Amino acid sequence: MIDIKYLRENPEVVKASQKGRGEDESIVDKVLASDELRRVALDIFEKLRAEQNLFSKTVAAAKAEERPALLENAKELATAVKEADNKRTELEEATKNLVMQLSNVLDPNAPIGGEADFVVLEHIGTPRTFDFEPKDHVELGKLLGAIDTERGAKVAGSRSYYLTGSGALLEFALINYAISSALKAGFTPVIPPVLVNPAAMEGTGFLGQAAENVYRIEKDDVYLVGTSEVPLAAMHMDEVLPAEKLPMRYAGYSSCFRREAGTYGKDTRGIIRVHQFDKVEMFSFCHPDQAKEEHARLLQWEKDFLDAMEIPYRVIDVASGDLGSSANRKFDIEAWIPTQNAYREVTSTSNCTEFQARRLNIRYRDADGTKAIATLNGTLVAIPRMIVAILENHQNADGTVNIPKALQPFLGRDRFELV
């Protein structure tokens, strides 16, 4: 949610931002108009209410026999107050509904354009040249007894899979490596709830344009999270955090559930795009003045992870039209996938500035009072895609796969063998 005061003072900036995202800029004027009406209604209500409060006091002070006369007109006043109150509430809601439609104000450095207009910031590592025909992760997964998509489909439907043997062990190793590096970086490890209430889902902004991709358990009115960003962000909902404790960094490990609506025919083979996967997510509550620096740090930790996995990748600055509504800037890391001859997204980090915190009512307190905090998130490791990248990049001609050095201590060996 955008700060209405900021919007009042900088309508042109917000309009330009909406335009840059390819979103409706006329909302800005609608908000301003609605806000004006709201303030008038608020003023009317407050004056009437003040009158009523004052009157009530005179009633209280009056003698018993004088009261009936005093109460004569009081009912009318009470009705007027109630009416004004309803009007005020109505306009407050209308204004809020409009404000909620606005996306976060873009970082001036974010590239403007659609999905294809990202800017490549850097390439790290060199894609390997194979002296044999590389196999894709589905084939390798079968040879290693690591991934079983056929039985996944049988039991759970499309985009489902089993990780077995080496695959399961690889997940544990990745998680353990991720958590131990997060600990070194000062993160608090968290295993959050993955079943959350509407307030948490709504507050983190996943019931807006992303609602189609969220699983909902209607009977109990709860949602399955698509990322632990949701329970991590909502963890401090309605709280005031002390400024000296910032940044507060959490590394959440959880399953993630995604309906993948509207992706029919896209990445249908293998485990690049699935309905359920595990992920370690970094989340930071920080001082708004520190958000940019924190964003750079999250990106660096993501890069460190890819470096440790010895996988070539590139970093892209995601274009305005492809940002989530909460993010004002987003960097994706794309790993080289040999059999696709392409870089594919494996991790992503977003700076949500105070946008998300305002919805969730999370503030920090310093000497000057309380203000909205900044929130940032970034993927440390999303299991299936990392498995794809590791298998495909580190495969040998016979189908065995070399294990990156960083993971060897967690697996007790240096190679995955055929089954």
Next chain:
RNA sequence: GGAGGAUUCGCAUAGCGGCCGAGUGCGCACGCUUGGAAAGCGUGUAUAGGGCAACCUAUCGAGGGUUCAAAUCCCUCAUCCUCCGCCA
């Protein structure tokens, strides 16, 4: 699933339908006292909105209702605690 109890200012508690935005204790901040500290004493100590300001308005788990007036009465819901049942 059933039966009770609770939810008030950072924490602990008090609170008769009007004098309660709310008392007390602790904590915290500032001041006095002291060679310095502790103790003691004094003062202050919520958030949000509107207004240039004085000030006004809202908020006692949430949402409704009764009333001229609700922390206080009624209804619904949420969370927590205790007991019973059930399952691990």
